[in-house]
Amino acid sequence: MKWAAANSPRAIAPEDRSRQIETAIFMIPFITYAYFYQGSDQSIACRFDLLRSMIEKGVLWINDFCGFNTADIVTFHGRIYSVKAPGTSYTALIPWLIFRIGLMPLSAAHEPAYWAFVTYLTTVFTTGLLISALCVVMFRFARFLGASEGRAAGVALILGLGTIAFPYATELTGEPVAAVCVFTAFYLLATFETLPSSTRAFAAGFLAGWAVLNDYPVFLVAAAIGIYALFKLPRWTQLAAFSAGAAITVAIMLAYNWGAFGNPLFFSYQAFKLSPAENRQFPEQAVGFVGLTYPKARILWNVLVDPQRGLFFCNPVLLLSIFGVGYFARLKRWRAEFIVTVYSFVVLVLFNASYGESIVSWGGGTATGPRQIVASIPFMVLALAFLPAAWDWLLGAVGALSAAIMLMATATNPHFPYEYDNPVRDFALQQFMRGDFATNRDAFFGGGMVVDDSVAFNLGKLIGLPGPFQLWPLAVCWIFGSFDLSESLGLWGIGASRRLTQIAATMGIAAVFLLSMNQRVMQGFVGIGDHGLLGRYYVGEQCGNSAPHIVRIDRQIDFYDIASMGAMPFPSCDIWRGNLIAPATGDYEFTIDVDDSGWVTVDGTQVIHDPGLVSKPHDAGSIYLTEGPHRIEVGERNIAGGSYLHLYWKIPGTTDNLIVPAEALIPDRPGAG
Numbered sequence: 215m216k217w218a219a220a221n222s223p224r225a226i227a228p229e230d231r232s233r234q235i236e237t238a239i240f241m242i243p244f245i246t247y248a249y250f251y252q253g254s255d256q257s258i259a260c261r262f263d264l265l266r267s268m269i270e271k272g273v274l275w276i277n278d279f280c281g282f283n284t285a286d287i288v289t290f291h292g293r294i295y296s297v298k299a300p301g302t303s304y305t306a307l308i309p310w311l312i313f314r315i316g317l318m319p320l321s322a323a324h325e326p327a328y329w330a331f332v333t334y335l336t337t338v339f340t341t342g343l344l345i346s347a348l349c350v351v352m353f354r355f356a357r358f359l360g361a362s363e364g365r366a367a368g369v370a371l372i373l374g375l376g377t378i379a380f381p382y383a384t385e386l387t388g389e390p391v392a393a394v395c396v397f398t399a400f401y402l403l404a405t406f407e408t409l410p411s412s413t414r415a416f417a418a419g420f421l422a423g424w425a426v427l428n429d430y431p432v433f434l435v436a437a438a439i440g441i442y443a444l445f446k447l448p449r450w451t452q453l454a455a456f457s458a459g460a461a462i463t464v465a466i467m468l469a470y471n472w473g474a475f476g477n478p479l480f481f482s483y484q485a486f487k488l489s490p491a492e493n494r495q496f497p498e499q500a501v502g503f504v505g506l507t508y509p510k511a512r513i514l515w516n517v518l519v520d521p522q523r524g525l526f527f528c529n530p531v532l533l534l535s536i537f538g539v540g541y542f543a544r545l546k547r548w549r550a551e552f553i554v555t556v557y558s559f560v561v562l563v564l565f566n567a568s569y570g571e572s573i574v575s576w577g578g579g580t581a582t583g584p585r586q587i588v589a590s591i592p593f594m595v596l597a598l599a600f601l602p603a604a605w606d607w608l609l610g611a612v613g614a615l616s617a618a619i620m621l622m623a624t625a626t627n628p629h630f631p632y633e634y635d636n637p638v639r640d641f642a643l644q645q646f647m648r649g650d651f652a653t654n655r656d657a658f659f660g661g662g663m664v665v666d667d668s669v670a671f672n673l674g675k676l677i678g679l680p681g682p683f684q685l686w687p688l689a690v691c692w693i694f695g696s697f698d699l700s701e702s703l704g705l706w707g708i709g710a711s712r713r714l715t716q717i718a719a720t721m722g723i724a725a726v727f728l729l730s731m732n733q734r735v736m737q738g739f740v741g742i743g744d745h746g747l748l749g750r751y752y753v754g755e756q757c758g759n760s761a762p763h764i765v766r767i768d769r770q771i772d773f774y775d776i777a778s779m780g781a782m783p784f785p786s787c788d789i790w791r792g793n794l795i796a797p798a799t800g801d802y803e804f805t806i807d808v809d810d811s812g813w814v815t816v817d818g819t820q821v822i823h824d825p826g827l828v829s830k831p832h833d834a835g836s837i838y839l840t841e842g843p844h845r846i847e848v849g850e851r852n853i854a855g856g857s858y859l860h861l862y863w864k865i866p867g868t869t870d871n872l873i874v875p876a877e878a879l880i881p882d883r884p885g886a887g
Contacts, residue, residue, distance in 0.1 A: 231702055238699040239353050239367060240346050242692070243374035243383070247342035249688050250384045251334040253654035253670035255629055257579065258386050259283035260296035262333060262658050264303040265310050274300075274474040283658055288485035289492040290475060297482045300470050301427030302340075302388040309339040326661030330669060333658055337386045344394040345383035349374040351394075352592060355401045356599040358408075359548060364703050365599055368609065373595040376616035377529045378583040381628035388428040389588035395425035396435050396558075397592040403439065403446045404551055412455035415447055419456035423463025425589065430481065431565050432589045435558045436460075442554050506568045513576045514567040517584045521636040523573065528583040528623070528638060531598070531616040534609060535559075538597030545600070555597060559590035573632060580629035582620075618726045622646040625672065625685060627653045627783065633776050633856035640777035647732035649681030650763055653753075653783035667753050667760060682730040689727035693720050745769055745876040747790035747848065748884065751780050755827060757787040757849065765884055769876040771848050771861035779850075779857055786852045788859075793880040794846040796839040800866025805834040807860045808850055814861070815847040827853060843880065 252258075263276040263284065271278060275293040288297045296303075313335040321328040349370040356366035373379055382390045399421040402414055422436040440460065447453045468478035475482075485492075521527050542552050566586045569575040578585030601609060619638055623630070626645040630637035645653065654670035655663065665671040674684030696719055705715075750757070751764035764780045771790060773779045779788065794816065796802065804821050806812045808831060813824035821835040850859045862871040 234702045235363065235367060235699065236350050236353060238695060238702065239349050239370045239374075242371065242695040242699070243349050243380075244342060244346035245691050245695075246375065246380075246688065247346065247383045248338045249673050249685075250624055250652070251330065251337070251671050252385050252624075252628060252652075253330075253668070254283055254333075254656040254658040255385065255580070255654075256284040256286050257298065257585075259658050260286045260298055261302045261306070261386055261388070262336075264296045264298075264300060265306060268303065268307075269311070269314075274470065279659070282660070283656075288482050288489075290485045290489060295474055295482055295485075297485075299388050299426075299428055299430050299482075300467075301424060301429075302386060302391055304466070305344075305391050305424075305428065306336050306340040306386055309336045313339075326657060326664050326669070329657065329659045329661065330664045330671075333386070337384065341383050341386055341390045345374060345379055345390055348379075348394045348397060348592065351398050351401050352595060355404065355596060358405050359551070359596075359599060360545075361599040362603075364705060365601075365603075365606070367699060367703060368606075368613065369595050369598045372531055372598065372609075372613045372616070373592060376531050376613045376620060377591045377595065378525070378585070378588060378620070379591050380617075380620040381582045381624040382585065382588050384624055384628070387585070387588075389585055392425040392429035392432045393589040393592055395421040395428065396432055396439065396589055399425070399436075399439050400442070400554060400558075400593075403443055406446050410448075410452070412452050415443070415452040416455040416459040418443065419459030420462060421459075423460040427463050427467055429586075429589055430483075431562065431586065434561045434565060435589065438554055438557055438561075442550060445550055506565070507570075509564045509567040513569060513571070514563070516573075516576060517563060517566050517587070521638065522634070523577040523581065523584050523630070525583050525587065528619060529616045530619075531609070531612045532591075532594050534601060534605070534612060535594040535597040537605075538600045541600040541602065542597055555593045558593040559587075562587045562590040580631055582623045582628040582630055614722065621685075621726065625651045627670070629654065631776075631855070634781075636777075641781045644777070644781040645783070647729050648764065649684065649730040650783070651675060651681060651684050651730075655783075685727050685730060689724060692723050696723065744880070746879050746881050747771065747792040747846070748882040749788060749790045751782050751786065751788045753783060753786055755785045755787060755851065755853070757789045767881045770873055770879070771859055772873045773857075773859045776852070776857040779852075779859065782852065782857075784852045784854050784857070786857075788850045788852075790848045791882045792846060793843040794839075794874070795843055795878045795880065796841055796865075797878070798866050799840045800838070801836055802839050802866065803834060803836045803864040803871075805832070805862040805864075805871055806848075807832055807858070807862075809856060809858050810851060810853045812848065812850040812859060814849075817844050824849060824851075827851070829853065846879075 260276065260280060263279040264274070266279050267273050267276045275295050276287070277294045280287055280294055286297050287294050310332070313332045317328055317332055320331065352373050353366045353370040356369055357363065361369070379390060379393065399418045402418040402421070406414060422439045425432045426436050443453065443456050447456060471480050472478040516523060518525050519527060526533050539556055542548070542555070545552070566576060566584055576584070598609060619642070622642040623638070626642050630641055634641045652665070652668050652670040652672050652675050655668050657669045663669060665675050672684055674687055679686070697716070700719070746767045746769035749764070749766055749768045750762040752758065752760060752762050754760060763782065768790060776782070782788070804814050806814065806822060810829040810831070811825045812822070812833070813820065814822040814835065816837050816839065819837055821837045822833045825833070848861055850857070861874050863874050864871050
């Protein structure tokens with residue numbers, strides 16, 4: 215990418231300036247997506263499993279590859295199939311073949327790294343590449359509908375960096391591919407008069423169909439695109455070309471169903487209802503039609519507003535789409551486009567609200583935001599193009615906030631665990647502020663860790679940068695990218711105003727990335743507390759095998775959830791050390807309630823033994839203590855999922871089990887062993 219632009223947008227020809235703007239709009243997201251590798255997830259793994267089965271075995275069932283990496287499967291007639299639409303595996307076929315063969319020498323030297331880089335590069339040149347191209351489509355579409363260059367560029371980058379399209383562009387899932395296809399089909403038809411041809415009509419039809427092949431629910435939008443084509447394509451030959459493009463994808467879908475299930479009209483999700491004894495992992499999928507009933511107010515709230523997965527909570531900038539729709543509705547010239555746009559995101563939101571009560575269903579499992587409505591995101595963003603110019607500062611500010619949230623989610627782990635009611639605040643933000651990036655330890659096809667303590671990585675982690683500094687190269691790209699794009703758009707102004715704007719933009723971007731220095735900055739204040747215990751929080755099943763992720767003084771060992779325990783990625787192991795002040799001489803009983811297991815040692819004596827890698831939520835032990843200080847160590851091990859820990863004692867002469875108070879605890883200092 216050419217980062218250095220001319221001093222004025224008038225210094226270059228309009229067509230060159232437009233090309234430079236579009237290059238920046240493409241490259242900023244693409245470099246960003248390529249910076250991250252997320253490791254394995256169940257909805258992604260089944261797609262890679264299907265890829266390997268088709269290429270290596272020549273079959274559509276995935277028995278040989280899905281034994282440990284995914285639950286997104288159905289068993290039918292004794293064979294195991296990916297439950298997901300097959301289109302994403304087809305879309306990634308060529309990149310997979312190129313990198314699978316090209317990286318083969320790495321396989322013998324380091325097999326875990328081999329599979330990591332094959333899946334990483336396949337993802338970058340599938341979803342990453344496609345969503346980056348979609349940002350350019352968004353820019354062109356907004357310009358066509360009358361938006362200024364600055365507004366069009368702004369909404370394009372909001373799509374790429376300020377919505378849930380960002381984290382899903384770093385994973386091989388069907389929803390972002392469907393989003394690209396169905397929105398581009400809409401664009402090709404809306405702008406058909408600018409370059410009419412049967413080839414363009416064919417491409418629109420093929421893309422609308424291919425979207426459904428990647429994500430079945432997008433059929434609801436693709437059908438609207440088909441109706442829209444009846445109004446936009448003036449000749450029967452062009453309508454025939456559109457229909458032929460769509461028909462090809464229908465044929466591929468029917469052929470897949472026939473080859474896999476012996477019935478061209480049988481879809482994978484039907485197996486949950488037709489073969490419930492074999493497919494028990496998602497019982498809600500057997501309710502209604504493949505898990506769907508009718509839109510429910512509570513689920514609608516969860517999908518849009520609730521902090522756990524709510525779209526507007528993750529992407530507050532999309533709240534402005536509601537107002538954008540109001541301004542869009544006033545433009546009679548674009549009435550058909552308005553109807554398609556609003557219908558496309560409303561129907562997918564209502565569809566998502568028709569799932570069952572389980573977050574696995576309506577929330578898309580461990581996900582950033584409601585994964586199933588990613589295909590609706592471009593339509594919501596398009597509505598932002600119609601906000602008046604007076605809204606620019608608000609749009610920019612809320613868009614920047616949304617981009618910061620999405621950066622935190624993508625950089626840490628976009629698979630928000632179920633244990634967090636507010637994962638943006640309690641999971642992503644906590645980990646981001648201590649520079650705890652790329653924490654996923656799950657691999658697609660087995661093997662050990664790829665980088666330090668994780669399978670996931672970012673490019674900074676890959677080259678060995680310390681945690682808080684791993685995203686700084688990306689920060690430099692964002693700063694220079696914003697300079698290049700703003701120069702091309704002529705947004706800086708002149709003179710002192712220009713310099714102040716440039717400084718403000720640089721500081722704004724840098725401030726987000728500098729949040730990762732929070733723990734380094736605060737580390738000097740760790741030893742200030744006079745009461746409590748010094749806690750060291752480690753990643754891994756054993757304490758002390760690596761440097762602690764968190765070092766802090768906790769006033770009491772009284773944690774109700776994993777968020778209060780630092781949002782550590784599991785498995786994790788924590789130790790608190792210091793002195794216990796016994797108020798009297800006699801027998802003391804110590805009790806712990808813990809998830810998953812814990813131990814207590816006083817003066818070197820194991821009062822509560824460490825049970826190892828098991829779940830033991832309650833344990834107790836007694837020891838005789840003299841009045842005064844005694845060395846105490848408390849440990850906790852979280853094998854998986856959520857975590858909590860409560861330390862109680864029963865002092866001599868009492869019958870009550872009470873939380874050990876802060877006044878009875880004197881912490882070690884950070885330098886102590």
